Structures are given as C-alpha cells and as structure tokens.
Amino acid sequence: MRRRVRTAVATLAAAAGIAGVMVQSGSAGTVQDYPEFPYPVTNYQEDNRGQFHFSSRGGWINDVNAPLYYDGEYHLYYQHNPHGLQWDTMHWGHATSTDLVHWKQQPIALEPGVHPGDLWSGGGVVDTANVSGLKDGEDDPIVVYSGTNGVQIFYSTDGGYTFRTYDGGRKVVVPQGTSRDPKVFWDEESGTWGMVVWSDGGGNGADFYTSDDLLNWTFASRYGADWLFECPDFFAVPLDGDPANVKWVLNDGSGEYVVGDWDGTTFTADDPAPQKFNQVETYAGSSYYAGLTFENLPDDRIVSMAWQGQNAGTVWTGNHTFPVEMRLETVDGRPTVLSTPIDEIAGLRTSTQTWKARMLDPGRARELLAGVEADTVEIEAEFEVVGRTPARFGFRLGTGEDGWFDHEVVYDSATQTLDGVPLPLEDGKVRLRLLVDRGQLEIFGNDGRLYRSLNVNFDSMPGDDAMELYVEGRVRLTNLAVHQLGSIWGGESTLASNLGGKWYTDSGVWSDASGGKQGTSGGDAFYLNTTSGTDFTYEADVTLRSGVAAALTFRSNRDASRHYTANVDAHANVIKLWRPGRDIATYPLDVEYGRTYHLKVVAVGPRIQVYLDDAAEPVIDAVDDTITSGQFGLNVYNGTAVIDDVQVSEP
Template identity: 35%
Template sequence: MTKFISICALVTSILLLTSGRPVKTYSELYRPQFHFSPEKNWMNDPDGLVYYEGEYHLFYQYNPKGNEWGYMHWGHAVSTDLVHWKNLPIAIYPDNNSTDKVKCTAWSGSAIVDKNNVTGLQEGSYKTLLAFYTSRGCGQRLAYSNDKGRTWKKYAGNPIIPEAPGEETRDPKVFWYKPGNHWVMVLYRMPGGDKAKEGISIYSSTDLAHWTFESHITGYYECPDLFTLPLDGDSAKMKWALLGGDGSYMLGDFDGKHFTPESGKKVLDYGQNFYAAQTWSNAPDGKRIQIAWMRESKYPGMPFTGQMSFPTELSLKSTPDGPRIFRTPVSEISSLYGKKMDKTDKNIIPGLKNYNLLKGIHNECVRITGVFDVKSSNMFGITVRKSRKEAGTEISYDVKKQLLTCIGSQMPLAPVNNKIKLDILVDRASIEIFANNGEKVITDNFTPAEQADDMELWTHGGELMVDSLEVHEIKSIWRE
C-alpha cells in the first residue's frame, strides 16, 4: 500500500510540474503537421521559389514583429524533398532603412539561378541566385546571393523598374524565354491608378537589370505566373498558362512579348483559402511544382498566422470541356506514410450495421484515397475529425446536382463512368480535396475540436460501391 501511495504521489508531482509549461513549438493544437508554417508570427504569399544544388527554396511574406500583416520581409526555408522544411534566417529586409509598416517593405516576387552570370554578380563557385521583389512604393528591386541563398545583398542599381506616380505595381515573376533569347517579367500593374486597367504587364530584358515594357493584359489581380505545360504529356503540344492571384488561369500562346488567349478564364481551385500560388523555377526533370498561401488562416491561440498548401505537380490534360490544368500532391508525400488501411469492392448500404469502412481509424493527419461508384446513392461522403461529442467536418457529394461540398466550398464534379475519385489530405488545420485525378481541387482551412479524430464513410438514399479505399496515417514533418 505504501508503494502504491508513493507512485501516486510521484505521478501527481509530475503532473503539477508540467501543467503550466508551454506547448513545444510545432506541436500546438492547430499547428500544421505536414504543411509548412513559420515558427511564429504572420506569413502570407510564397516568394522566390527556386531550386538549386539539391534544395528547394521557399521564401514567403513575413512579419517578424508580430502575428498580424505588415512590416513585410522575406522569410526563408529550404527542403531537399518538398516535404521536410528547415527554417533559415530572414533573407530580404525592407529598403531605405524603412521602419514603416508598408513603405519600402519587401513585398512578393520571384527568384532564378543566374546560370551564365549574366549580371556579373557571381563571386566564388556557386551560381548567383537572383531575387526580384517589390519594394512597396519604391519600385521593383533586385537582391542576390552567392552562397546558396544563405545571405543576400541588394543590387546597387535598384530600382530596376521605378514605380510611376499614382500607379500600383507588384509581384514580379521572372523567367527565361528561350525562343527569343531573353528574360521575361510578368508584373501586376494598375496603369495610372485606373482600376479598369489593372492586370498583368509583360517586360523583357537581356541583362536582368534593364527592362522594356512590351504589353499589358487586363482582368488579373496580383501574383502573376506564366509558364508552359505539355498537353497530355506531348512536348510537341506545349501550351502557355497565365495565372493570377486567385489561381484563375487562361491557356494560350506567348511570343515572348504578347500573350494571346485561346480560352476564357478557368478555375484552378474551388476552395476559400487558396491564394498567391507560384511555381518553382529550375525544378528538376522539367516538373512544374506549385504551392500557395492558405489565406484567411485564423487559428485561435496559436503563435503563428498562415500556412502553405501542400506542394502539387501540375499537368495539362484533355477533357470533354477542353484542356485543363490538373493538380496532384507531389509523390514525396509517401515518405510521411505511417500505418495503412485499404479495402476493395465493398458495397455500402445505408442503415446496415458496420457499413462505415473507416470505423476504428483514429488520426488527426491522414491521406484518404478512394474510387466510388455512385450506384443508387443520392448523396455520399466522408466525415473527418468527429467524435461522440463533435459532428466533425463533412466532405459530401450530391449525385443529382453533381456537386461536391466541404466547409462552405462547392465544386461542380461530374462522375467518370459513374465513378468519383477522391484524394483527400487532412492536416490539423486544413483539408485539401483532389477530385478525379486532380482535375478539380478544393483547398480549405478549418479548426476541428481537440481530440476529435474519428472518421466515417456514409451514403444516403441508396447503395454506394467502394471500388477501393486507402487511408494512410501522415507523420509529422517536424519530429523525427
């Protein structure tokens, strides 16, 4: 009895000692476990995405002073696999010694590798990394690094494009245009401050320091991107895609100076939290890899604000409605897989006992993939992060309306051969749904109840055939 009392006293002492301790960084209640977020403070747009010497660089809009927007710097992280990230010191600071919340702060932009030392800035054996960014109200500027992005210097000839009085300009994206043997910059611009004229301006350069205006396209807002994709994997059928801040895009032709649309605007993401998407330059194997800021991130009591979407690989595929950009999670996610559950050829009948194929799976972070034959179902779906006390969050598909819904986001989705294919990433504070091989995507944030980690597969009104269903536990990128 004495021994039992001693053990109880020891346990009580441990609980009392640890009860007031702060939660370890990257273990907080709403901390993303496999999506990037900063240790603390505000984060928004991804910037300067570039691959060099085995590292993917992720820069981002960052406020080192607090958990709200303002005082923008370029935060910095690197990864060798697009999954595990290492935080590095702040890369780019405001210009002109600005301490203002907005004036001359380091806004969004892009980065490239100066492979041929066009700028003459290279020192040492490493190629120079060039970062093009908007110094808010102080023009487009250039910073460079000769040590694989660890330290940065400002170009002496800044600004490389001055901001005209009364104009809005920001978010330069720079890339090499091989047929014309010159560099191209796409830049959000509101000529003369006229809202009706806002869009994307195209500039060209042969030395990366002096830029010539070429053309302007209206109807876009912020964070432009312009790149090529092979249609159905055929390099002889390349198409250009022009994107804006909300992810909307047009396909067309580009001659190095003018973009000619061949389609109207298309939706890249139907969620409420996908914004400022950018793609990596110099990515290996010619891959087009994209990441976005999951905007409007509100996580009560957390030391940080903002997270990135999970990196996706883009492809261009033919559909009955014409060519469309498809997005799928990068394959490196498999390095995070833990326990696995898989089931095939299961017929689900509403109301029958044990029809929930996801019963008994308990985890906050999972990847769920499934192929569902809608058969006679009126509506089916998966509910995640539920418990006895909490209803959880529904991902539902209305068969008659051909509409997929999650957290208020709605996405039109037609079955293919009467089947719906879903690939769902669930993290502590986000849900990403890639439907029908990534043809359509929803990106949403959420704040589920603590310790609610049950899941349910359900159907209403009729039978649902589950051709296949896999669930992978996703391990944290922040813990060994």
C-alpha cells in the same frame, strides 16, 4: 503585397500607411543583422498547427515568394512579419528542404534596415549561365525581385541564404499606376528572360518585360483583364503531356487563370474567360491565395504552393498549402490545369490500411472505419454509382458522440457535384483524395480535376480524431486506402551523421523517418552530401524494408552518374561493390528484410574494403582505380530502406 484581409483570424488593422524602411545598402547582411533569428522555441504540436503543412516557426506568414530549387535544396521564401501575429512591415522569411516536404527554418532573407524598399511579394530565378555577371564565388547567382510601384533587384552569391541589393535599390522597371508582385520566367523558345508585373494603369492587368541579362528590362506588352488582380504567375506547360504542344498559363493571386500562347513579347489567351486552380472562394487571407510555381526544378514538373490565411496559434499565423504538381489537360474540349499532391507525400506515410471492393449502405458504411484515427491522414477512395437511384456519399472527419463531426466531404451523384462543386462521374465512378491535417483539409477529385484547399480546425485531442464513411442510398466502394502521415517537424533531420556538408536529394524520395533517413524509389535513388573524400573509413546502419538494395555511396560526382556503391542486395542475396558499368565484387549473404546491417567501407587509393557487422576481416577486398575521390552519399534501388548513423573517419 499590401492589402486588407477579410477574415477574423487575419485582420490587418495596421495595414494602412505601413511601408518598409528605406535604407540604401549594398550589404548582404549577416545573421547578426537579423535579430528575428534564431526564433524562440515553438510548440509544433499545438492543436490546430499543421503537421505536414508548412508554417513559420513564429510570426505572421502570407504570400509565397520566389520558390526555387538550387544545388540539392528547395528554397521557400515568403511574406513574413516575425514580430507579431498580424500583417506588418514585410520581411522575406526563408525555409529550405531537400524533399519539398520537410522544411527547415532559415534566417530572414530580406530584412528592412538591411535591404531597401517595402519588400513585398515577388519571384526569383537561378542564373545558371551567369548572364547577370553577378557571380562571386562557386555558387550560381540567385536573383530575386520585389518592390511596389517599381521593381528592385536583390541577389545572393551564397546559394540563396543572404542577399545583396543591386545598384543601391534602383527601380529597374516602373509600370504605370499602382504596381507590385514581379515574377520572372525563362522562355526557352526565344532564349530570353521575361517578367510579368501586376499594375492597374488603365485597369487591372499584367505588364510584360523582357531581358537578356536579368538586370536591364524592356517593356514588351500588356495583357489587360478586369479579373487579374495582383500576384501574377506565368509558366509554360505541355498540353496533354505533348512536349511539342507547349501552352502558357497566366494567373493572378486568386488562382484565376487563362491559357494561351506567348511569342516572346506578347501573350494571347485562347479564351479570355478565366478558370480557377482551386474551387474555393479565394481572396487575400482566404484558404487559398497568392500561389507561385517553383523555378529551376531538376525535373519537368510544375509545382506550386499557396498561402492559407485562416489558421493561427499562440505564436504563429497562417500556413502554406501542401505542394501540388500541376499539369495541363484537355477537359471538355478546353485546356484545364489539374492539381494533385506531389509524389513525395509517400515519404510521410507511416502505415496504411486498405479495404477491398464492396457494396455499401448507410449501416455498412458507418461501421467500416470504426477505430481508424484521422489526426493526420491521406485518404484515397474510388466509388462507383450503380443503378438508377441517386446516392450521396463521402467522409465525415473529426467525428464524435451524438453524430458530431468537424467537417464532411460529400459527393452527390444526382447533381454530380462534390461539396457543391461540379465533378462529373467518369464511367460511373468518382475518385476522391483527401489530405487531412490538424488545421488544413485539401480535397482532390478525379485525379486533380477538382482541387479545394480549406482551413478546418479539427479537434486533435485524443478520442476526437475518428472518421466515418457516410452513405445515403447505395454505392459500390471500388477501393479505399487510409495512410497515416507522420509529422514534418522535429528537428533538422532524423539522420545521425558527422558529415558537415549539405545533404541533398539527387533522385528518388528521401524523408525523415523513425530510425534514420528513409529512401524510396522505383530505380536508383541517391541522397548525397556535399562533403568529399579520397582516403577514408565510411560506415552506417542499413535496413532494407522492401525491394532490391540499400547502400553506401562514395567518391561520387554531383549527380551520381559516377560513383562507387557498396550495397545489401536482397534479390541477388549478396553484399556488392559496384560502379556504373561494372560489378566489382560480391559476397554471398542471405539478406533479410527489416534487419539492420552495419556496412563499413575503407578506401585507400585504389584498394576498397567492405566490412559487415563490425567483423574484423572484410567480406570484400578489391582494387579499382577508376575513381580517386568524390562525395559521400546513400543509395536505395527499386525499394525502400532506412539508413542511419552515417560516420566518416580516417582510414
């Protein structure tokens, strides 16, 4: 998109009259064509640079573009000027993640001079059925849409890393008036693809188009609304978790939205008066704008990220919100979108402090968190208002001497508001959840009924990262937990490995941790590599932190429904070799939590040997001819473990 931002940190002085370079090219481009990559070394430890909020390694960032999942990786594209700290000729930046939390910078995805058009905001999909006919190799086509005053198509045949221009950049859709920001979606009920595009032809609104092949589009209908301005999104979500009652949500760049029904060609809102995802002032360059939901997710979640524009450093401007899961619930008789942080945030927790229930007055509250650091933390708290006397309570963040603090979050029980935003008590209680980063603060109230994203430049210098529980009157603290959060930066991965393929999360939560890759799950969690083997030696260091088992997986298929696994099992106190449907062999061992075990598997044909701690003789020597070859991977079952130094060699 092209617009003027109203904040001091993001002044778009050069916005007027800037357009992309028009070049007719069918080339996908190579890294050498993209002079912005690799980016120069940057300091991710700058005072106000988010430690768990994504920002580009360098340059300007704004709208989220075409977020999607493919082949074990989450792809985040975004509006980007890699040449400066202000908005200028737009590129599509690109980052990837295996866990939606730790992001790795990739080369530019759409580049002026390589791809035609102005390359402003848009969406994208994975063409898993190849209805477009664009498949060229093993990967499914990834098709993205961009352009103003007409929609252009670009597609990738290498898993979303480089893109070709479709049909020389011909505009496949040209709405009336000014238009931009196409978003494509799949309609399961009608079995067709849909596209929503903002335009001002006849006033603000969204034009809908349909297609069977993602390339040829037919105008279907228009939804007009004065409030609906640029960056639309459109997604289906069950109401109150009922898959038989699916509703559609239409929103614009400011996060205003309506809920209604889609019949395959026309959207009808239940109530034309919009609500808002995020309860802050939203405009281009504010602390919340231009969010999009991920496409092709491997589960039933609706996950969204948005642009936060009020933060900058020496080589970067802007960041994105922490990913939230959206759900649709009936609140006061009206379908309402609620947002909460994705579960993967648990993988960032490095330590946790908890406090039990107690009554609080000003003095007791002020002393409770003495000595607790608040540099990068997640706070979960529940309060109960008792008696008839109103109370004000909450958290002061970045506290210093003489009563100084960087920001406060306060609930007022008399008005039942959080920071002035209505948030009714539920059975006399209110639940707060805060994500505190160096330049970002995200606030969630009553399990997502309230969602506020703010840019707050906390002073993260040593000695200025304290916090305080603030109370006026008396209130009962039901429970409180403060989780210290680690950084998402620091290299591609903390996992040392000689495997050359791509690692991807098949299940569970996998994150970088001190000493290797950490996996957490309530059941089986698999972290797989695209590298396969038949006969090999496969070894690693395995440390079970809690729960049942941690393991090496091998000869696996793509979704780990078929594999061999050799684990350290703390519940059965054994080393076990198994595959789905059969425990092949065990060896008794008094397993200790926190101890690092070195597991080595030697597989030659049907013979599988498992060695422990570099012993000369195997502890398991078994024969099973069910699976002859497959991918390497890691496994955690019903617990948390760290695995490192993963090596594969000749048998």
